[in-house]
Amino acid sequence: MHVITLLVAVLVNALLMSLALVVSVGIRARSGLQAWQFMLLGQAAGFGLLIGATLTLPRLLATLGVMALSASASAMVLTACRFLGLPVPRRALLAAPLALGLVHAFVFWHQGLSTAVTNLVIGVQILWASWLLLRGAGRLRWRWLCGVASAANALLILGRAALVLGWPETYPRFIAPHPLNFASLMLLNASLVLGTMGFLLAHRDEAEQALVRLASLDPLTGLLNRREWMQRAARALGASGASEGDTVLLMLDLDHFKCINDERGHPVGDEVLKIAGEVLRGELRASDLVGRYGGEEFCLLLRHCEPGAFGRLDARLHMALTKRCEASLGFAVDFSAGAVRVQPGETLAAAIKRADDQLYRAKHAGRGRTLCTDGVL
Numbered sequence: 001m002h003v004i005t006l007l008v009a010v011l012v013n014a015l016l017m018s019l020a021l022v023v024s025v026g027i028r029a030r031s032g033l034q035a036w037q038f039m040l041l042g043q044a045a046g047f048g049l050l051i052g053a054t055l056t057l058p059r060l061l062a063t064l065g066v067m068a069l070s071a072s073a074s075a076m077v078l079t080a081c082r083f084l085g086l087p088v089p090r091r092a093l094l095a096a097p098l099a100l101g102l103v104h105a106f107v108f109w110h111q112g113l114s115t116a117v118t119n120l121v122i123g124v125q126i127l128w129a130s131w132l133l134l135r136g137a138g139r140l141r142w143r144w145l146c147g148v149a150s151a152a153n154a155l156l157i158l159g160r161a162a163l164v165l166g167w168p169e170t171y172p173r174f175i176a177p178h179p180l181n182f183a184s185l186m187l188l189n190a191s192l193v194l195g196t197m198g199f200l201l202a203h204r205d206e207a208e209q210a211l212v213r214l215a216s217l218d219p220l221t222g223l224l225n226r227r228e229w230m231q232r233a234a235r236a237l238g239a240s241g242a243s244e245g246d247t248v249l250l251m252l253d254l255d256h257f258k259c260i261n262d263e264r265g266h267p268v269g270d271e272v273l274k275i276a277g278e279v280l281r282g283e284l285r286a287s288d289l290v291g292r293y294g295g296e297e298f299c300l301l302l303r304h305c306e307p308g309a310f311g312r313l314d315a316r317l318h319m320a321l322t323k324r325c326e327a328s329l330g331f332a333v334d335f336s337a338g339a340v341r342v343q344p345g346e347t348l349a350a351a352i353k354r355a356d357d358q359l360y361r362a363k364h365a366g367r368g369r370t371l372c373t374d375g376v377l
């Protein structure tokens, strides 16, 4: 078989997959899949230029070709960073193809050296992407799929560099019918297909997580929405919390919130709600459940909450909300709350009803306070 035929097959494959990505998922700017699409187009452009270099302007086209392949390897690292939420090392990603282009143009007429440098740089770039993907991959199928495919690809490319450097007489040219060239191009083709499948899986996982977030979180405060909080709280009480008698349920309502909206505007009211969400998230433990019950009312299920601890937490919440609102908005906001210790065997609805009664009393007692049933403090 002719190596050029394989090169054309890889090129066409990369172009078709790139087109299929646009048609099937559309490409959002700055998404991981968009970076992967750049990587596919880079492969196609790189191989197209390398084929062109066998026909005319060898130095120029081959140099542009290896730059495109290196840029494509940078796009592979970028894809990994985007899907994994890692910071993007922009400078290194840009520097690699530019530096490779310069060196390649300089040593072009030295066949062995130009092949070695090209394969070393691109091999290391792809190895970098696979390391990012495989590091801590855990049970994520897509990371294994993409990571193993690119690692195998990188090792073959680095193998070619080692061969050229160590045993130059055994390796003729990139387009010569050498077993390593066939193996590496076939593996590259497989890794492009597997990578595309893997990143499509990642994209689907991302979309699924976004849906779960949308269905369970309150968009304004980022806290659990009422439905999700009720489900999790009921599950927590059913599991153990209530039977141990150390779970406190707190219903909390911001004071005079209607006045804030009326006098300062709805956006300021929204800001107050966001600050309240941040305060609650910041002051509570990870094991506590915090939700936005509705409007300006919040619900908290505090696990393993000893009597002394609740008093201190409540004081911290009042203080933190007041201070944060004063610092950010220039006026203080306080809340009224009702707290009950959930009784063994008590349902969530019954506990909420009792806490709401306490909250009602707190509002009527002058607001800005937390009233509790016996045993909470």
Ligand SMILES: Nc1nc2c(ncn2[C@@H]2O[C@H](COP(=O)(O)OP(=O)(O)OP(=O)(O)O)[C@@H](O)[C@H]2O)c(=O)[nH]1
Binding pocket: 220, 253, 254, 255, 256, 257, 258, 259, 261, 265, 266, 267, 268, 269, 270, 273, 294, 295, 296, 363, 367
């Ligand atoms: N800005 C904003 N306001 C909201 C939101 N949800 C509910 N509200 C407003 O919250 C206000 C609640 O008013 P009330 O129930 O009278 O409560 P309040 O003014 O805090 O009075 P007290 O609770 O008795 O102190 C209403 O004006 C709602 O329109 C929201 O998401 N953003």
